[in-house]
Amino acid sequence: MRLPSFPLNELPGAEPDLFKLLSSTFLIELQVSDECLECHNGGGVCQEKDQDFRCKYGKGKKHIKLILGTAIPGCTIILAICLAIIIMWRRKKRNSYFTSRNLSSDPSSTADLEDGSVLFGVHVFSYTQLEEATNNFDSAKELGDGGFGTVYYGTLRDGREVAVKRLYENNYKRVQQFMNEIEILTRLRHKNLVLLYGCTSHRCRELLLVYEYISNGTVADHLHGDRAKTSPLTWPIRMKIAIETASALAYLHKTDVIHRDVKTNNILLDDNFCVKVADFGLSRLFPNDVSHVSTAPQGTPGYVDPEYHQCYQLTDKSDVYSFGVVLIELVSSMPAVDISRHRHEINLANLAINRIQRGAFNELIDSCLGFESDATVERMTTCVAELAFLCLQLEKEMRPTMEDVLVALKDIQGDQTEGFDGLKIAKSPPSPESEHVVLLKNSEVTVSPDSVTDQWASSRSTTPNTSG
Known part of the structure; x- marks a missing residue:
């Protein structure tokens, strides 16, 4: 802090008045170092002893700083754990999106939207389309049944004859078998392997597989x-x-x-x-x-x-x-x-x-x-x-x-x-x-x-x- 300095014989006026001088308005310039200014803005008190700068905080400030120093890493860890849980949940949900058979009380409610799309490289049929092709899964069109489902004869709108396998709902492995057939048959091409035409949507409660129709039995x-x-x-x-x-x-x-x-x-x-x-x-x-x-x-x-x-x-x-x-x-x-x-x-x-x-x-x-x-x-x-x-x-x-x-x-x-x-x-x-x-x-x-x-x-x- 600097104050103006004048010799008494150089004070303005005919007769210098010291009291008047001291009571008059004057400007005080305060020069603070950058370190001290930063300390002050942070709630600390600047101290300088033997040209050694220190920034001193009160007990309350130290406590707040300790809390912040502990809470920030803790929140980061908790956030990371929550993020990992969300990622794992979404991945599990994506891998098992076929498992729910109660997504809709009406199996065709969302399947119609999927008609014409592609799933794992094969055509996706709507439930309504296959229901129509098999005459509402008429027992008279039943070709046979096995451990995993019943096969029905059907005719698509384009005239193709098909065999539609309807997987049993009480078979807890039906999703695995459904996915297995799609994955295997879409990667294989051989004249002596049955051809897979398509399947129903994963949003459809009924899991149906559509094959070429082989006319002469087993x-x-x-x-x-x-x-x-x-x-x-x-x-x-x-x-x-x-x-x-x-x-x-x-x-x-x-x-x-x-x-x-x-x-x-x-x-x-x-x-x-x-x-x-x-x-x-x-x-x-x-x-x-x-x-x-x-x-x-x-x-x-x-x-x-x-x-x-x-x-x-x-x-x-x-x-x-x-x-x-x-x-x-x-x-x-x-x-x-x-x-x-x-x-x-x-x-x-x-x-x-x-x-x-x-x-x-x-x-x-x-x-x-x-x-x-x-x-x-x-x-x-x-x-x-x-x-x-x-x-x-x-x-x-x-x-x-x-x-x-x-x-x-x-x-x-x-x-x-x-x-x-x-x-x-x-x-x-x-x-x-x-x-x-x-x-x-x-x-x-x-x-x-x-x-x-x-x-x-x-x-x-x-x-x-x-x-x-």
């Missing part, structure tokens, strides 16, 4: 159903079915997909008896860098891989086992499970293994195929039964791959001796008594209960043991 129906009574399948058609089904499964395995429910009820036939493999509700994407996937066994009794059932380890060889059962059905016309059979042979796989090990092919192969009257049919059906025997081995390492099975089937059809990957189908004259199976491992015969004539020769270490 293989099961032709083998031991109503269609078998009027026009049983000939052997050339059965061989064609085996090859086309194997081709579809080999393709699935190449694209890291395990079907997990291979059975004759899931193999559809068109009017030309071309195969369409269907029902991917249980299918799994199989990472190519792992040997197996651990999961609870699922599938249809009579077709489930026993090792998968015991060890909970799913591999592509699980499909191979199921396909082995399909091959036995094709040569025998018997169902996979029949409780009217002997208790040790209720499962067709057990019956087939018993007959093949005894060489009793005449007790296994359907006589209507010409097994006893046609030498070519006898040879081919016997070879297919032997191939099925390999697929049905209890240990998965002893089963061939689906690609190997496909090659072997084509060789059998073409009357060739080459089997798959070192395995040869050796043709030899039939025995006067019977034809049996011999499995050769490194040129050594693994003896079966009886002598044999037809042989499986292999140098592979995965040759099955005939004693099982």
Whole structure:
């Protein structure tokens, strides 16, 4: 602070008046440093001692500063936690947006808005459109039902014939199966896989899948159903079915997909008896860098891989086992499970293994195929039964791959001796008594209960043991 300074003899006026001077108005200039000004604005008091600047706060100010210093980081942490919870909730909601089936009391209330849109790469149909196509899901249009839903015949407005699968509402896994089929079928394209046309919206209470309509029923129906009574399948058609089904499964395995429910009820036939493999509700994407996937066994009794059932380890060889059962059905016309059979042979796989090990092919192969009257049919059906025997081995390492099975089937059809990957189908004259199976491992015969004539020769270490 500076005050004006004048010598008394230089004060203005004739006679200087000190009192008048002091009582008059004058300006005081106060110069404060930037540090002190900042301290003052913050509620502190500037202190300077020995040219050492200090900013002193009162006890109340210190308390406020302490509270602020503690509260700000705490609020930041709480805000971060709340933000993380919100993000996780929204992500969970997005991943499970199919789970609610009570979004609307009227299933078509919001679905109509979705007609024409695309979900996961497939067309989204409105509930009203599919209700109209199936005549309000008329029971007369029912094509069949299974563990996951009922399938109805329908005709779209553009004239396309479709099969509409209506998933059961009381099936708690219906959402997973719905998503599974869409994810699997939208990434696959094969002439022997059923084509998915579309589905309903995720906002629709009813989960519906729309497929191309395959007109000629299932293989099961032709083998031991109503269609078998009027026009049983000939052997050339059965061989064609085996090859086309194997081709579809080999393709699935190449694209890291395990079907997990291979059975004759899931193999559809068109009017030309071309195969369409269907029902991917249980299918799994199989990472190519792992040997197996651990999961609870699922599938249809009579077709489930026993090792998968015991060890909970799913591999592509699980499909191979199921396909082995399909091959036995094709040569025998018997169902996979029949409780009217002997208790040790209720499962067709057990019956087939018993007959093949005894060489009793005449007790296994359907006589209507010409097994006893046609030498070519006898040879081919016997070879297919032997191939099925390999697929049905209890240990998965002893089963061939689906690609190997496909090659072997084509060789059998073409009357060739080459089997798959070192395995040869050796043709030899039939025995006067019977034809049996011999499995050769490194040129050594693994003896079966009886002598044999037809042989499986292999140098592979995965040759099955005939004693099982």
